[in-house]
Amino acid sequence: MTIKSAADFAAMRRAGRVVANIHEALREAAKPGVSLLELDAIAARITRDGKATSNFLNYQGFPAHTCLSVNEQIVHGIPSARRLEEGDIIGIDAGAIYEGWHADAAITVAIGAVPAHVANLISATEKALWAGVAKSTVGTRLGDLGHAVGAVAERHGFGIVREYTGHGIGREMHEEPQVLNYGRPGTGMKLRRGMAICIEPMFNLGGDATRVLEDGWTVVTADGSLSAHFEHTVAITPDGPQVLTE
Ligand code: MG
Numbered sequence: 001m002t003i004k005s006a007a008d009f010a011a012m013r014r015a016g017r018v019v020a021n022i023h024e025a026l027r028e029a030a031k032p033g034v035s036l037l038e039l040d041a042i043a044a045r046i047t048r049d050g051k052a053t054s055n056f057l058n059y060q061g062f063p064a065h066t067c068l069s070v071n072e073q074i075v076h077g078i079p080s081a082r083r084l085e086e087g088d089i090i091g092i093d094a095g096a097i098y099e100g101w102h103a104d105a106a107i108t109v110a111i112g113a114v115p116a117h118v119a120n121l122i123s124a125t126e127k128a129l130w131a132g133v134a135k136s137t138v139g140t141r142l143g144d145l146g147h148a149v150g151a152v153a154e155r156h157g158f159g160i161v162r163e164y165t166g167h168g169i170g171r172e173m174h175e176e177p178q179v180l181n182y183g184r185p186g187t188g189m190k191l192r193r194g195m196a197i198c199i200e201p202m203f204n205l206g207g208d209a210t211r212v213l214e215d216g217w218t219v220v221t222a223d224g225s226l227s228a229h230f231e232h233t234v235a236i237t238p239d240g241p242q243v244l245t246e
Helices: 006-029 036-049 116-134 142-156
Strands: 066-070 073-075 089-098 101-110 166-168 175-179 196-199 202-204 210-212 219-221 227-229 232-237 240-243
Touching (some): 006 036, 006 089, 006 101, 036 066, 073 202, 073 227, 089 227, 101 232, 116 142, 116 202, 175 196
Antiparallel strands (some): 066 073, 066 089, 073 219, 089 101, 196 232, 202 227, 232 240
């Protein structure tokens, strides 16, 4: 776990701006008929234009600037020639490095019209992210933050992915502490001024269980149900949570 200064957070916000730009562009571009490789190419261009580099590309051999996870894919989907279809949902996870500082965020987008229960999965997962952001204050225990995130899934009866979690972030994409999407109130480490964390709920229409495809990366729901993912990089400051990837 590392403690950042206001100047460090400012640099992280520059990285976060690039990530926000990627999301804005890909949300617009993600339409029926577009391929995942085409979306990734847009992310690569925006990263370059932002004078940033990608923390996803070559991460443990990962071959792309984004993780694009369609339908029952939860996270870590590899951009391919697959084309989006009406009714798909896609998780768009992207990151950037600016002057050595990392940012990381994710959104889930519906392609055209989706049934109400699917739209509800997406909106509840985003709502859970913001419940976690609201708890990202000095002195909050991580168990309280995780509880606030997980409670949203429990209210809707959604599965909560437990094998993959949020994390600290800074000079590295993944730092201590682990930021779980569930928790017991009153337990866990207290957040301190100068910490930066990634909160990233992953909720499933079905159960909690996951498995990894033979490509070694793509995580899917074990029961094949749809999954949604949202993430922001958040700075812990005396003035309250500062979202660095908006
Ligand atoms: Mg992350």
